[in-house]
Amino acid sequence: MAATAVGVGGLRPVRAAAPMTELIDVPTAEALDHYGYSAAFRFYTDGGLLTKAGFGVFPRLNIGFGLDAEGFIGNRAVDINQPTLNFRFRFFDGKRNLPALAIGYDGQGFFYDHITDKYREREKGLYLAGSGEILIPNLSLHAGGNIYDFKNDHVYGFLGAHYLYADVFGVTVEWDNIRVGKDSRLNAGGRLYVTPSFAVEVAGRDLAGTGRRSERVVKLTYSGGF
DSSP, X not given: OOOEEEETTEEEEOOOOOOOOBSSSOBOSOOOOTTEEEEEEEEEGGGEEEEEEEEEEETTEEEEEEEEEETOSSSSOOEEXXXXXXXXXXXXXXXXXXXXXXXXXXXXXXXXXXXXXXEEEOOOEEEEEEEEEOSSTTEEEEEEEEESOTTTTOOEEEEEEEEEETTTEEEEXXXXXXXXXXXXXXXXXXXXXXXSSEEEEEEEXXXXXXXXXXXXXEEEEEEEEO
């Protein structure tokens, strides 16, 4: 049953945005509802399209996949990379002074290198994420750590903040791939909820990278339930 509020003319529906399971690149501890689903279409450099889908197969447990198609838009041949898997388990819902916590795995990286057969910007791999509201209503902080290569045991960090205004427009800033300063990435963007289920996001990635070019991406996200 939809939530309601008292307004002019009586009761009216309250607009509520769908769970935000990731910021720009940073995962959160939010999870899709049981029987819920989400599909995100991310348009990136040189006409690429990255599709990620998630499904709430059990309460607190999400499973999904990623599919990266290079050159999807334009006149070059489309090159589809090997699909990737992802899952997330939200094992703690959080309390007044404690964040919600989720553990997950995401095999999707960015910018596939066909010579090394790996993504140049590596996948999150195994991660632990915490999310909670801080300071003021609708301002959330998301942080955690990840490891994608158990051979070298390097652990990376990520940190992001998101402010949602009136369940209609959100602003995101995040710091990703934190370990060696020059290799970390600063991203920022805005997200417009056209409806509670459909959002359009424009973001800039790697805005302060040394010797690297920043990237503009557009992402369309649709969420719903069965």
